[in-house]
Amino acid sequence: MSATGNPVMALRGVCAALGARPVLRGIDLEVVGGEVVALLGANGSGKSTTVRAAVGQVPLTGGELELFGKPLRRFRQWRRVGYVPQRSTATAGVPATVREVVSAGRLARRGLRPLGRADRTAVARALDLVGLADRAGDSVDELSGGQHQRVLIARALAGEPELLIMDEPLAGVDLASQQILADALSEEVSRGSSVLLVLHELGPLAPVIDRTVVLRSGRVERVEHPEQLHDLACHPLDAAGRLPGAAEAPKIETGLLT
Numbered sequence: 001m002s003a004t005g006n007p008v009m010a011l012r013g014v015c016a017a018l019g020a021r022p023v024l025r026g027i028d029l030e031v032v033g034g035e036v037v038a039l040l041g042a043n044g045s046g047k048s049t050t051v052r053a054a055v056g057q058v059p060l061t062g063g064e065l066e067l068f069g070k071p072l073r074r075f076r077q078w079r080r081v082g083y084v085p086q087r088s089t090a091t092a093g094v095p096a097t098v099r100e101v102v103s104a105g106r107l108a109r110r111g112l113r114p115l116g117r118a119d120r121t122a123v124a125r126a127l128d129l130v131g132l133a134d135r136a137g138d139s140v141d142e143l144s145g146g147q148h149q150r151v152l153i154a155r156a157l158a159g160e161p162e163l164l165i166m167d168e169p170l171a172g173v174d175l176a177s178q179q180i181l182a183d184a185l186s187e188e189v190s191r192g193s194s195v196l197l198v199l200h201e202l203g204p205l206a207p208v209i210d211r212t213v214v215l216r217s218g219r220v221e222r223v224e225h226p227e228q229l230h231d232l233a234c235h236p237l238d239a240a241g242r243l244p245g246a247a248e249a250p251k252i253e254t255g256l257l258t
């Protein structure tokens with residue numbers, strides 16, 4: 001992976017409240033160009049609120065947030081950002097095909113112009129990346145929950161974002177499809193994209209992730225290299241039943257963060 005050192009996203013001392021409840025209490029978080037960062041933490045630690053704040057859906061009560069070097073309030077280049085919300089049913093009941101939903105991911109680039117060749121190519125590529133090319137003509141209502149999630153990921157990928165933000169993209173996605181998504185992310189990163197993901201387990205994504213940031217009660221508790229995490233899915237125990245290197249570094253029990 002080839003991180004460039006220029007932050008594509010920077011949160012400094014970010015605070016936010018939901019209703020009367022202070023939820024983010026001074027988050028410092030950077031994603032640099034070409035980097036894949038996983039945001040971990042227990043239920044309610046503020047992961048979703050952090051990414052929703054980053055895409056302007058939750059107003060800040062303090063701190064600073066920049067996208068591509070611009071303060072959020074002046075940032076207009078939303079076509080550079082792809083966002084996959086936490087498992088949503090945004091397209092449920094909508095009489096649209098898989099291809100039509102994924103094509104909506106081109107809107108920020110093409111506006112209301114009809115789909116051109118570049119749009120169609122990007123949509124076909126995105127469908128292919130998530131393994132749904134053969135379902136392109138089906139109604140989204142005929143899909144399972146996990147397939148639906150993959151459609152939403154394809155919609156974000158179709159916009160060819162430079163920064164992809166995904167909130168629990170693996171929720172309800174089977175292991176084979178998680179591997180497909182890991183390959184799709186690898187491909188995006190090799191094209192220079194940066195990624196911020198909310199996860200509960202790294203699973204098949206572990207090899208793609210450069211850095212993990214653990215939240216607790218609306219603050220960054222730890223920043224780790226994924227190899228320092230205790231994630232049984234990606235760090236099998238040794239013959240003695242210990243994690244490799246267990247004595248050197250305290251491990252984060254990601255399974256217990258859920």
Ligand SMILES: Nc1ncnc2c1ncn2[C@@H]1O[C@H](COP(=O)(O)OP(=O)(O)OP(=O)(O)O)[C@@H](O)[C@H]1O
Binds near residue numbers: 020023046
């Ligand atoms: N609409 C709301 N109004 C008030 N408080 C809220 C609202 N939505 C979430 N919260 C609170 O904000 C805190 C952070 O929620 P958030 O969804 O960011 O956590 P999370 O780390 O993403 O959790 P999970 O792993 O369960 O998805 C929680 O304590 C939650 O109860």
